[in-house]
Amino acid sequence: DAGVIQSPRHEVTEMGQEVTLRCKPISGHDYLFWYRQTMMRGLELLIYFNNNVPIDDSGMPEDRFSAKMPNASFSTLKIQPSEPRDSAVYFCASSPRTGVRGHTGELFFGEGSRLTVL
Amino acid sequence: AQKVTQAQTEISVVEKEDVTLDCVYETRDTTYYLFWYKQPPSGELVFLIRRNSFDEQNEISGRYSWNFQKSTSSFNFTITASQVVDSAVYFCALSEAPYNNAGNMLTFGGGTRLMVKP
Numbered sequence: 001d002a003g004v005i006q007s008p009r010h011e012v013t014e015m016g017q018e019v020t021l022r023c024k025p026i027s028g029h030d031y032l033f034w035y036r037q038t039m040m041r042g043l044e045l046l047i048y049f050n051n052n053v054p055i056d057d058s059g060m061p062e063d064r065f066s067a068k069m070p071n072a073s074f075s076t077l078k079i080q081p082s083e084p085r086d087s088a089v090y091f092c093a094s095s096p097r098t099g100v101r102g103h104t105g106e107l108f109f110g111e112g113s114r115l116t117v118l
Numbered sequence: 119a120q121k122v123t124q125a126q127t128e129i130s131v132v133e134k135e136d137v138t139l140d141c142v143y144e145t146r147d148t149t150y151y152l153f154w155y156k157q158p159p160s161g162e163l164v165f166l167i168r169r170n171s172f173d174e175q176n177e178i179s180g181r182y183s184w185n186f187q188k189s190t191s192s193f194n195f196t197i198t199a200s201q202v203v204d205s206a207v208y209f210c211a212l213s214e215a216p217y218n219n220a221g222n223m224l225t226f227g228g229g230t231r232l233m234v235k236p
Contacts, residue, residue, distance in 0.1 A: 033223070042226060042227075042228045042229060043209065043229075045223055045224070045225075048223060056223070089161065091163065093163075106153060106165040106168055107165075107224060108165070109155075109162060109163040110162075111160075111161060111162045112161050114161075
């Protein structure tokens with residue numbers, strides 16, 4: 001089975017440019033999460049969706065960040081305009097609805113998108 | 119508010135030594151779940167184990183074992199006879215009341231970097 005797929009794996013851009021990160025969750029999973037990993041702040045939850053609807057975006061750092069989930073198989077995280085402090089690894093994760101038989105409660109992570117803003 | 123603390127930022131051992139990674143958590147919920155994830159040098163996050171707050175039985179899986187103690191709010195991870203391939207960053211994480219359809223929002227600790235030298 002295919003896992004969570006993220007693209008691009010690496011992105012280098014200049015300050016002020018728009019960045020779009022993409023995620024394809026595991027088919028059938030109801031929840032999708034965007035996390036950011038930096039040396040200073042570790043792993044932080046940015047936003048999560050349930051059935052394509054944003055539930056909690058309190059972790060989104062500022063208005064420059066936006067996330068969408070137009071359908072069950074695709075989500076984007078956009079940064080516009082990007083700044084050097086946005087440099088990080090961005091992880092997408094998905095999970096089935098909790099309580100589903102056999103589900104042990106873990107999140108399934110993609111391989112991450114490493115963003116460098118110069 | 120929930121919090122996970124991994125006091126050991128970095129541990130270095132020689133192959134075949136046993137090593138314990140500490141995890142202390144804070145939560146107001148009586149129902150919660152604890153997780154350990156491994157992040158090898160390749161960068162992905164790999165699920166290792168989940169424990170619910172009602173089950174304090176220790177668990178062993180091969181060279182890995184976990185000690186959950188509610189009295190001290192700790193969920194420690196021991197690797198027996200460590201190997202070079204165990205070198206990675208290990209994250210402890212907490213999810214509160216995931217069975218209320220709120221999704222498995224994980225709060226991660228800062229991680230412990232384990233280096234196993236040959």
